[in-house]
Amino acid sequence: MIIGIPKEVKADENRVAITPAGVVTLRDRGHTVMVETGAGLGSGIEDTKYRASGARVVKSAAELWARSEMVLKVKEPRPSEYRHLRPGLLLFTFLHLAAERSLARELVRRRVTALGYETIQLEDHVLPLLAPMSEVAGRMAVLAGAWCLHAAMGGCGMLLSGATGVKPAKVVIIGAGIAGANSCQAAAGMGADVTIVDRDPARLRYVHDILGSRVATLMSNRAAIEQELKDAQLVIGAVLIPGARAPRLISEQMLTSMQRGSVLVDLSIDQGGIAESSRPTTHHRPTYVHRGVVHYCVANMPAAMPHTATYALTNATLPYVLEIAERGVLEAGARNPAIRRGLNTFEGHVVHPAVAEALRTHPYSPWD
Secondary structure (H helix, E strand, O other), X not given: OEEEEOOOOOOOOOOOOOOHHHHHHHHHOOOEEEEEOOXXXXXXXXXXXXHHOOXXXXXXXXXXXXXXXXXXXXXXXXXXXXXXXXXXXXXXXXOOHHHOHHHHHHHHHOOOEEEEHHHOOOOOOOOOOOHHHHHHHHHHHHHHHHHHOOHXXXXXXXXXXXXOOEOOOEEEEEOOOHHHHHHHHHHHHOOOEEEEEEOOHHHHHHHHHHHHHHEEEEEOOHHHHHHHHHHOOEEEEOOOOOOOOOOOOEOHHHHHHOOOOOEEEEHHHHHOOOEOOOOOEOOOOOEEEEOOEEEEOEOOHHHHOHHHHHHHHHHHHHHHHHHHHHHHHHHHHHHXXXXXXXXXXXXXXXXXXXXXXXXXOOOEOOOO
């Protein structure tokens, strides 16, 4: 199969979809890999390294898209890339279609077969391709939140760890998945007063087993969230429903009860965000203040740590890329339920139920 790796065009996106080691693996299995010039520079990978690994480095994005049977990306295609979409193309990337209605319409209209990293799901509900980025984002969220608490950023000026004779800041994490658990571990490690909220007792039990009495665990409901928000200096939203829009768990009314200068880091912004007040921001302009609360809603947080993120992502995606390249998406999907669950669109149809429910513009068509 001819596999293309374009340079990411989303603002501040410095990751790339494959490492040179990944290229070697694909080449050893007989596949052709094309990489757009400069695609890896943001992650510290020069074109010469791709050439040495056996990739063909091409200058034209149009040529790469046109000649590739499968295109691997990190982020969803931007409007400037829609012209490259075509019938028969296989696209494998983060899609987040619940928050990208225009892209979903283009994928259906242009009959693209698209798989989302975030919807590849194992039998035990683990999301193996989202996991490494959730791990990175979860740890980064605490660092970002601590930075936003600076008075110069509009924050209340509290140090997460406190100081001798001064109590630490209170951190409330909503969602105990991989991102939330990593945020929890980082915040507790910095000495903050941490509470994590989730509706799944098994996830809360896992966090308790790992961190013990350093963290308070709380079952999620509206009243509990509302009460916790009142006392929090830093709130981290880390809720994900595969393929679906993130639930709006923080209303405008709840926001008014939060302390002035408190911070919301919304990791769920890729799927629309967990607060009614959340809207996507960028690494260059990462924050805004609404009702006295500093909002940090960067949609591609791991892009700020591109070297780590690129290598972690390739480690996770490569086995699935190989399986699809060697068997084709139909046979791979028939043999591997995780790949089947990863399909979002197929030849003009929406084939993921949660995506169809979130979009409400295209009916759900079962994959089979």
